[in-house]
Amino acid sequence: MQTGQLRTVGAIGGVYIAQSVLGGLTWTGLPGVLRAQELPLDRIGLVSLIVLPWALKFLWAPAIERVRLPCYGRDRSADIVGTGIAIVVAALFAVGFVGPVPMLAVLGVLLFAATATATVDIAVDGYAVARLSATRYGWGNAAQVGGAYVGSAIGGGVFLILVDLFGWMIGTWSMAVLIALICLPFVFLARTDRIAAERSHVPSLGAALRRSEVRAGLLIAALYVIAQKTAMGMFGPFFIDAGYSLIELGLLSGIGSLTLGLAGALAGGAIVRRFGSRPVLVGAVVAQAGLLGVLALAAGSDVVSAVAVAPLALVATGAIMAVGFVALYAQFMAWSDPRQGGVDFTLFQCMDAAISMISGVAAGLIAERFGYGIFFALALGISLATIPLILRAAAPGPDAARA
Template identity: 55%
Template sequence: MLLTGITGLYVAQSIIGGITWTGLPAVMREAGVPLDRIGLVSLIALPWVLKFLWSPMVERYRLPTRGRNRSGTIVLIGGLISIFGLILAGAFEPTRWMPLFAILTVVAFAASTVDIACDGFAVQSLATSQHGWANAAQVGGAYLGSALGGGLFLYLIGTSDWQIATWSMAAALFLLGLPFLLVAARAPKEGTREHVPSLLHALRRPRLRQGLFAAAIFVVALKVSLGMIGPFLVDAGVDLATIGILNGTGSLIIGSAAALIGGACVRAWGTKPVLILALILQASLLALLAASRITGAFPVSVIMTVAVASSSGVMAFGFVALYAQFMRLSDPRQAGVDFTLFQCADAAVSIAGGVIAGQIAEAFGYGIFFTAAAALALGAVPLIASVAKRETPGLGAANDTHAPPESVRSTFS
């Protein structure tokens, strides 16, 4: 029941992300919004970048010095704000991008706060034997949520309209949040805690700081092209309903399969080879997209296959290893703070990359943009190789989540 509740929240958060970063760019492009403004969608992720600032306050409220765990309260309030935000967003047309950006930024603030509580609750509450399942729930939930928010959402728009699609996603958030609230209600009524969560405690740990640097390199190299793939498919003549089916299928089938393969590879080889292989695969796929635009020789079916392999397959494969390290390097006494720092590094480079991506694509075209993105992914390989350290295969990173920080044997292995 605990894993079910946590998985439900991860799916719900990813629905919001799928709507914002996959669905909305494609809808805006079909409505005639220029690429440079579509690139600004990445700014909606600002709360995910800045949430480290209020993560200690959230953790102190969630885990008071004496009293009950308040994770359920945080999730309830944040969930209601997210649901009503999507209902309000449905009242605006996609061309009204400024009010939509404002509403979705508030939703992102609520969802990011819920995420702090959810991650902390997961690391704190799950037994060691369940840590591997928690990683699977996080990655699998993210891709299921992406299938709903980026796939089903677009399909509903293509077959009905924006309002019905947005309100349907609000209803999904409501249903997905209920299991966690039932689990949180069963948390111990009272408890005493000596440790006071703080950013200073996290940033004093050298391994965490090195992990942040490595995470930033990996994320910017792997994700910089993500926001332009939807508009690229639209400009290639693919309709929204087809893109919705493609995103949904890619997330449900390719993304889930790639996550399982990535998890198996991490256990067999350690995380360093998985991270490097993901970068090489992404560089190859982006080079194919660049070639398709420059030469015009690729059929649309090939372009769609390469696009979904990049945005779903390689992304899932690489991020299994990345998030395993996030869990491993988080102190369970303040997991909501530590895990948040890693996620903020992810969001920060995603925002910067998304804004720059829109400007480059608008100014120079998709061919140059995807060529540059491929070169960036390939150029990140030696950097990740130099920062990463060797790990003994078979020791899943997630299985060490509750080990003391000093016992972690590698920073980003």
């Protein structure tokens, strides 16, 4: 890979890390903190509503792409990303003042921050699709998925450790400062490499949905997320109830993301290149189903200890999901039209976010009503049921991730 491409990959990787810091704080860090405050599971499940902007960002993606890529003029990715990150940093400083409770106030501010982050993501994805076409998207996809796991380790691991040691305010403000610093390279790079151009294509949702690759990708995204993410939001509360402290949960989550999760992201590209995306997706679902089976036993019987299962669950799930999402996102990036990459890729991510939000809220309700054992067993059954559907949905589509 050439030096210019390496700089681009590093810069976009920084933004992907920053986005996932907020995601890790929301999905892993905040539920653990709230459970430590003894909030009920059905209320903790409401945290999934913060994903709403990620599920709906397809509504404003065409407008953002038209601003980013005007009919004539320079690429405005740097302006969009700089403004969005400034909003996120300000929101996190406000959350630090508010505290983890009252919960609704925190959720409201984080929802605002998530909207800004989702908008930033539209611009960065579009920029990556256009700038990294010569690399076959492999490096960009590694930066995307690997950055997500590094960010999740920080937001879901380091954040919890800081909160446990120094309190909510210091933990939240530290995340805000980190996000600002790691996004600066992208803003500088995107601002310096802008070239004025004339563009005839007008980005739109209609242009995306008319393409068969986009329609197939939306179905595969829904099935895969149902299989992989339904139970994720309950991992933290389950292990808090099993006796783990916030700092212990943070260490396990961080180790899982920074070691096996990051390794899985880096190795995922090579595995997909060798075997193709379809078998890798199915293999990841099978592995996740096995893990859910172990959790169901730990929660519903004395056969396996929940305390003993925690390291396996929190560390191994990082590698499993990393490999699977490398396959999924490599396919999505290859299916996106470079003339409106921010729109096409956003549609795939919105399906991911919508299903994650719905399944997360449902997970809290089911676990609170029926207990962890039945919940994890149900999640296992759902994962297994999606396998034949994923095989069928993925079969007709082009296997671009092999290229």
